Amino acid sequence: MYEIPQCISNDSFEAVPHSVSGQKSHTSSVSLAKLPRKKLTLKMKRKQRRETLKNLPPLEANRLLMWREHRQRMLNVVSELDRSPPTFQAVRLTGVNVLRENADTFMQRTRDNIQMLVGLTQTMRTHGVINPFRYEAPFVMSAVPGIIGNLERMERDNRDLGRRIRDVVSEVDSGLRPDAKGDDQVQTQPFTMPNxxxxxxxxxxxxxxxxxxxxxxxxxxxxxxxxxxxxxxxxxxxxxxxxxxxxxxxxxxxxxxxxxxxxxxxxxxxxxxxxxxxxxxxxxxxxxxxxxxxxxxxxxxxxxxxxxxxxxxxxxxxxxxxxxxxxxxxxxxxxxxxxxxxxxxxxxxxxxxxxxxxxxxxxxxxxxxxxxxxxxx
Structure with missing residues (x-):
């Protein structure tokens, strides 16, 4: 049964010899640390890995494979916890939507207060002789006479405009005679066709x-x-x-x-x-x-x-x-x-x-x- 892979780096794994069941590790002879430090291509790296596995004992080779699989799994780990900061609605937090309502409420309350102060002032000046509260219906003048007057004025303006349009004389040659009707416009003089x-x-x-x-x-x-x-x-x-x-x-x-x-x-x-x-x-x-x-x-x-x-x-x-x-x-x-x-x-x-x-x-x-x-x- 294999041991749980240790979470160690590549350098530490290569530098420290491993021993399993009292057997000495042979990594000193095939340690990756002894490889030449030059820029290797992916193909060369894979070839070196295969050669390393061939030279290692079976137990050490299995341990190395398990470590590589564990490292690949750790690279692909995705957290299941939501680590992003919580969001909030700036409009709701600042209360921008209710600013207009608050302003209207404030202005209405200010007008009511002004009216109340005016009523109090009148009451104090007259020593309560007048009644600041009016319960009777106010007298409103009808708008019908004004509407009728506007219609009559519009009718006079239309008559004056029609009179001016009737007296207009066109300066554009329309090609038609004022007294011409229908087929009378066709010339009726004798027609002589060229031979x-x-x-x-x-x-x-x-x-x-x-x-x-x-x-x-x-x-x-x-x-x-x-x-x-x-x-x-x-x-x-x-x-x-x-x-x-x-x-x-x-x-x-x-x-x-x-x-x-x-x-x-x-x-x-x-x-x-x-x-x-x-x-x-x-x-x-x-x-x-x-x-x-x-x-x-x-x-x-x-x-x-x-x-x-x-x-x-x-x-x-x-x-x-x-x-x-x-x-x-x-x-x-x-x-x-x-x-x-x-x-x-x-x-x-x-x-x-x-x-x-x-x-x-x-x-x-x-x-x-x-x-x-x-x-x-």
């Missing part, structure tokens, strides 16, 4: 409208846009006259979007003051605008009008995901031959003039510009 524009359609034997009003709506439709300066104010409305024979599919897509009031799909991407602004309009996947476009670049002269709507000839093979078109701020004869014009602004030029204040040299917008409404006149 060169109709010549390429003679082979198709088209049934053209007979009335001038229908011809205007087909070949010269008019659309409008209402512009709003983000987080500030509305700027007004401008009216665009389109030329169907210049780019039929492009004009048809714009008219459809305006008829459905898809104003939120028109996005102003860039604005160059004194030159033009770029507008982006998404199109559907099955739209015919993805295919080759029919156009006539001689319908509109870019040098004859300002505020011309046009798109680049790079898109004649079809638009990809979005349709891009520009609105020029001045006559640009230099773009004749490189862009296809399909409309120009006929009313609301001052609105586009005002828009130039919110553009930069690199085309980014200094203020958000939104389309709040669109339609067909």
């Amino acid at each position: 060169q524009a109709l010549a390429k359609y003679k082979a198709f034997h088209l049934n053209l409208p007979t009335t001038d009003k229908e011809r205007w709506q087909l070949f010269r439709p008019r659309i409008y846009f209402d512009i709003y300066l983000k987080d500030t104010r509305p700027l007004g409305r401008f009216v665009v006259q389109l030329y169907t024979e210049a780019a039929p599919l492009v004009v048809l897509h714009l008219v459809r979007c305006c008829m459905c009031n898809m104003h939120n799909k028109f996005l102003i991407k860039r604005l160059f003051p004194g030159l033009w602004l770029d507008v982006e309009l998404p199109i559907e996947h099955e739209s015919p605008l993805h295919r080759r476009l029919e156009y006539d670049g001689k319908i509109i002269d870019h040098g004859a009008y300002d505020y011309v709507l046009s798109f680049s000839k790079d898109h004649l093979q079809g638009f990809r995901d979005n349709m891009f078109f520009s609105v020029s701020f001045k006559p640009l004869s230099v773009v004749n031959g490189s862009r296809v014009g399909f409309g120009h602004v006929v009313k609301g030029g001052k609105i586009l003039e005002c828009l130039q204040s919110y553009g930069t040299k690199n085309g980014t917008l200094s203020r958000g510009i939104l389309f709040t409404s669109c339609g067909v006149l």
Whole structure:
């Protein structure tokens, strides 16, 4: 039966010889103290331990193994006692939560004391003639007359404000006549279609409208846009006259979007003051605008009008995901031959003039510009 391992250090175990049952210890010849004191690797240490165990007698080897196991167990000992200091709630100990309640109680008690002292003073000055305790109900004036007076004053202010609003005259060109109603805005003067524009359609034997009003709506439709300066104010409305024979599919897509009031799909991407602004309009996947476009670049002269709507000839093979078109701020004869014009602004030029204040040299917008409404006149 083995003895209980002694809790001794490695040095003392190596230095002191052990004896069991009267046998002499042979650790002097294989003592670990005689090993060279140099930095040993883990592999070398394990090799030395194995050699030491081989050279020791069985009893001493078992004793050494028991000591090593005991030392490993002691290194892995975890205390079961809670040795951490006790915790306490600082809020409860300092009483911070009740400070406000204590302050309110103190102030209420102070007010009560002041009232009591005032009553005592009155009693002492009058020698008890007056009764400091009032048992009858106090007389309170009704608030109804004051409320009625406020309502009447508000009504007068509203009437004065309505009178001033009625007398206001707008300085913004909205593009609409005050006396215009419904279809009366459509031009009814005789419409003459250029022969060169109709010549390429003679082979198709088209049934053209007979009335001038229908011809205007087909070949010269008019659309409008209402512009709003983000987080500030509305700027007004401008009216665009389109030329169907210049780019039929492009004009048809714009008219459809305006008829459905898809104003939120028109996005102003860039604005160059004194030159033009770029507008982006998404199109559907099955739209015919993805295919080759029919156009006539001689319908509109870019040098004859300002505020011309046009798109680049790079898109004649079809638009990809979005349709891009520009609105020029001045006559640009230099773009004749490189862009296809399909409309120009006929009313609301001052609105586009005002828009130039919110553009930069690199085309980014200094203020958000939104389309709040669109339609067909």
